[in-house]
Every structure is written in structure tokens, then in C-alpha cells.
Amino acid sequence: MTDKVFRLHQGTSPLLVSMPHTGTHIPPELLPAFxxxxxxxxxxxxxxxxxYDFVQTMGxxxxxxxxxxxxxxxxxxxxxxxxxxxASNTELCPTRFFTGEALYLPGQEPA
Incomplete structure (x- = not known):
């Protein structure tokens, strides 16, 4: 995978706003496995x-x-x-939906 995983906008204040679930990109090489x-x-x-688009103007x-x-x-x-x-948890690199159903086709789950 050569795509950037995240974007960090460096502000001027000591406040960090994390939006960990707004990304939608799935790298092309992974698409057939899902x-x-x-x-x-x-x-x-x-x-x-x-x-939260205003937070950058606050530094x-x-x-x-x-x-x-x-x-x-x-x-x-x-x-x-x-x-x-x-509770129902997913992994760092998820293999299942929160419902417990598989994200990947049989045999395509990452090792």
C-alpha cells in the first residue's frame, strides 16, 4: 500500500482533534478481498x-x-x-463488522 494513511494538520495551539473514522479510501489492491x-x-x-471544520481556525x-x-x-x-x-470490538486492522460478520471473503483475510 503506497497511499497515505492519514493527514495531520499541525496547528499552533496544544489542542489535537482526532477524527479516526472519517476516511473512506480502500487501496485498490485490497478491494477484491472485501x-x-x-x-x-x-x-x-x-x-x-x-x-469540526472550525477547529483549525482556533489553532x-x-x-x-x-x-x-x-x-x-x-x-x-x-x-x-x-x-x-x-462489548463488540474490532481490531486495529479489522476483520469483522461490529455485527460479527466477516469483512473479507473466505480465505482473503490478511495474515
Whole structure:
């Protein structure tokens, strides 16, 4: 994958606004591996970047993904520990929807 994973706008204040689920891009080499439902990137936080577009004028830094959370979820710990014990969690590099259904076609899940 040669695409940029995220964009960081460096602000002038000590405030960082992270929008970890606004990315929608799935690299072309991964597209054939996903189930059709995954291509709709339904777990995207649609329009969140529009809601918070004013924060840059306040000097905030902004971290925004380019790729979909189905490629990498920037809101997950690197050790893949569950964020919400007992709840439905996805991995750093998700393999399932929150409903438990597979994101990838059989045999296409990344190793």
C-alpha cells in the first residue's frame, strides 16, 4: 500500500482533534478481498470533518485518516487490546463488522 494513511494538520495551539473514522479510501489492491457490504464503508463517521471544520481556525491540530477504518482503525491501541471489555470490538486492522460478520471473503483475510 503506497497511499497515505492519514493527514495531520499541525496547528499552533496544544489542542489535537482526532477524527479516526472519517476516511473512506480502500487501496485498490485490497478491494477484491472485501465482501461487497464492506465496500460501502458503512462504519464511517460521515460528515464529522464538516462539523469540526472550525477547529483549525482556533489553532488546533487535526488528525484525519485517508483510509477507511476497515483498513486500519486509528482509534485502536497498537497492541489490539479491547477498548470496551465485554462489548463488540474490532481490531486495529479489522476483520469483522461490529455485527460479527466477516469483512473479507473466505480465505482473503490478511495474515
Amino acid at each position: 465482501v461487497p457490504r464492506a465496500l460501502d464503508v458503512e462504519d464511517t463517521d460521515w460528515h464529522l470533518h464538516l462539523l 488546533a491540530s487535526v488528525l484525519q485518516p485517508h483510509v477507511s477504518r476497515y483498513v486500519i482503525d486509528l482509534n485502536r491501541p497498537p497492541d489490539d487490546a479491547p477498548m470496551y471489555p465485554g
